[in-house]
Amino acid sequence: xxxxxxxxxxxxxxxxxxxxxxxxxxxxxxxxxxxxxxxxxxxxxxxxxxxxxxxxxxxxxxxxxxxxxxxxxxxxxxxxxxxxxxxxxxxxxxxxxxxxxxxxxxxxxxxxxxxxxxxxxxxxxxxxxxxxxxxxxxxxxxxxxxxxxxxxxxxxxxxxxxxxxxxxxxxxxxxxxxxxxxxxxxxxxxxxxxxxxxxxxxxxxxxxxxxxxxxxxxxxxxxxxxxxxxxxxxxxxxxxxxxxxxxxxxxxxxxxxxxxxxxxxxxxxxxxxxxxxxxxxxxxxxxxxxxxxxxxxxxxxxxxxxxxxxxxxxxxxxxxxxxxxxxxxxxxxxxxxxxxxxxxxxxxxxxxxxxxxxxxxxxxxxxxxxxxxxxxxxxxxxxxxxxxxxxxxxxxxxxxxxxxxxxxxxxxxxxxxxxxxxxxxxxxxxxxxxxxxxxxxxxxxxxxxxxxxxxxxxxxx
Numbered sequence: 001x002x003x004x005x006x007x008x009x010x011x012x013x014x015x016x017x018x019x020x021x022x023x024x025x026x027x028x029x030x031x032x033x034x035x036x037x038x039x040x041x042x043x044x045x046x047x048x049x050x051x052x053x054x055x056x057x058x059x060x061x062x063x064x065x066x067x068x069x070x071x072x073x074x075x076x077x078x079x080x081x082x083x084x085x086x087x088x089x090x091x092x093x094x095x096x097x098x099x100x101x102x103x104x105x106x107x108x109x110x111x112x113x114x115x116x117x118x119x120x121x122x123x124x125x126x127x128x129x130x131x132x133x134x135x136x137x138x139x140x141x142x143x144x145x146x147x148x149x150x151x152x153x154x155x156x157x158x159x160x161x162x163x164x165x166x167x168x169x170x171x172x173x174x175x176x177x178x179x180x181x182x183x184x185x186x187x188x189x190x191x192x193x194x195x196x197x198x199x200x201x202x203x204x205x206x207x208x209x210x211x212x213x214x215x216x217x218x219x220x221x222x223x224x225x226x227x228x229x230x231x232x233x234x235x236x237x238x239x240x241x242x243x244x245x246x247x248x249x250x251x252x253x254x255x256x257x258x259x260x261x262x263x264x265x266x267x268x269x270x271x272x273x274x275x276x277x278x279x280x281x282x283x284x285x286x287x288x289x290x291x292x293x294x295x296x297x298x299x300x301x302x303x304x305x306x307x308x309x310x311x312x313x314x315x316x317x318x319x320x321x322x323x324x325x326x327x328x329x330x331x332x333x334x335x336x337x338x339x340x341x342x343x344x345x346x347x348x349x350x351x352x353x354x355x356x357x358x359x360x361x362x363x364x365x366x367x368x369x370x371x372x373x374x375x376x377x378x379x380x381x382x383x384x385x386x387x388x389x390x391x392x393x394x395x396x397x398x399x400x401x402x403x404x405x406x407x408x409x410x411x412x413x414x415x416x417x418x419x420x421x422x423x424x425x426x427x428x429x430x431x432x433x434x435x436x437x438x439x440x441x442x443x444x445x446x447x448x449x450x451x452x453x454x455x456x457x458x459x460x461x
Contacts, residue, residue: 021063028095029059036092043132044089051088054079059096065103073100073116081123090127097123098150105154106161113154117147204240206330208233210298232297284318285310285345288325292343295329301340302329308347317436320412321345321354324420327409328356328432339429351418352436360428409434 036047105113128139215229339358418436
């Protein structure tokens with residue numbers, strides 16, 4: 001039964017309001033004409049031509065009740081009052097008057113509905129005093145009760161409609177906010193992927209560039225060194241491809257895999273998932289030693305020192321530390337020349353401290369990264385494998401301009417509520433110091449205002 005009623009309501013809502021009101025007005029007119037030509041109580045006139053015309057006019061005004069509720073209500077009451085004054089039976093046109101008052105209550109403020117209710121009560125008492133079939137007390141009670149009920153139902157309908165409008169506006173606003181949040185999330189994810197790609201590509205390509213230059217320089221004089229350099233290039237490029245594949249895999253995941261659908265089954269059956277697991281954990285502190293070994297193999301002396309007791313950290317925090325070390329060593333490989341680099345990881349009680357510092361090199365000017373200049377070997381001695389010229393050189397001021405790498409490091413530190421210092425140190429050399437607070441929760445800490453410190457008097461790398 002409820003299903004049938006719901007279907008009827010849905011069909012009625014699909015009918016245009018003007019068409020629905022026209023049907024109601026026509027129905028009122030037909031019923032009123034039939035009632036007026038029926039057995040009319042004593043003391044009232046039967047409908048004649050004038051009475052029938054007034055009846056049709058009063059009821060057909062209901063067609064415009066939504067467009068002009070107050071005007072229609074006043075017009076119906078005025079014509080109805082003239083109809084009663086001509087001694088026609090008032091009950092005949094009562095439907096139109098009651099509907100007009102309900103419409104005012106449903107579309108206008110309560111004070112307007114109250115004024116129209118007073119007019120209906122006056123008209124009702126006028127009709128009661130004119131006729132003889134009802135007592136004065138009955139007429140008075142009807143003139144009070146009917147308007148109150150109609151106004152109450154109309155007010156309920158009006159507040160429900162207003163609430164529906166507000167809910168529709170809130171739903172639209174919520175949809176817009178969700179779309180904006182989705183766009184913001186996409187933009188943030190793009191920034192994250194761009195930052196990760198920068199870290200991966202910049203580090204590995206720097207190592208490949210240095211090793212390629214070394215291999216080309218000693219290709220004929222020292223084939224073993226050249227072969228080792230080419231092996232390092234092959235391993236570094238393979239690792240770079242693996243990291244980029246893992247990073248970009250989320251952009252091409254089949255939606256069926258997320259629910260364990262046929263795509264995931266196909267991957268398991270073909271063995272693709274076993275041979276190319278793109279969902280491995282992100283690199284963390286455990287892989288810093290691999291980065292240090294790779295940079296050391298590229299010709300840059302790097303020492304790794306760890307202090308404190310290692311304990312589990314959130315994966316994002318470990319990846320932050322890993323990327324900062326990777327970026328700092330990449331910059332040192334490109335800019336520090338023959339400098340010696342020290343990487344220090346300190347597991348404190350309430351913070352994780354990572355420091356990457358180079359000594360500026362033998363020929364580096366104080367406060368700037370050193371630049372290695374190879375010397376001519378003694379007469380008759382074999383030429384040592386020199387380090388190729390650094391891909392990037394300091395600017396004319398002796399300092400390096402701030403690049404996307406330093407911006408990315410600072411952004412990572414900010415996300416996890418940490419601080420990052422990057423700049424020259426007294427006595428020569430360059431230092432990158434990352435401090436991350438250790439929180440018990442396995443997620444990024446709320447960023448603190450002013451946690452990233454800019455270089456003072458020096459550019460980043």
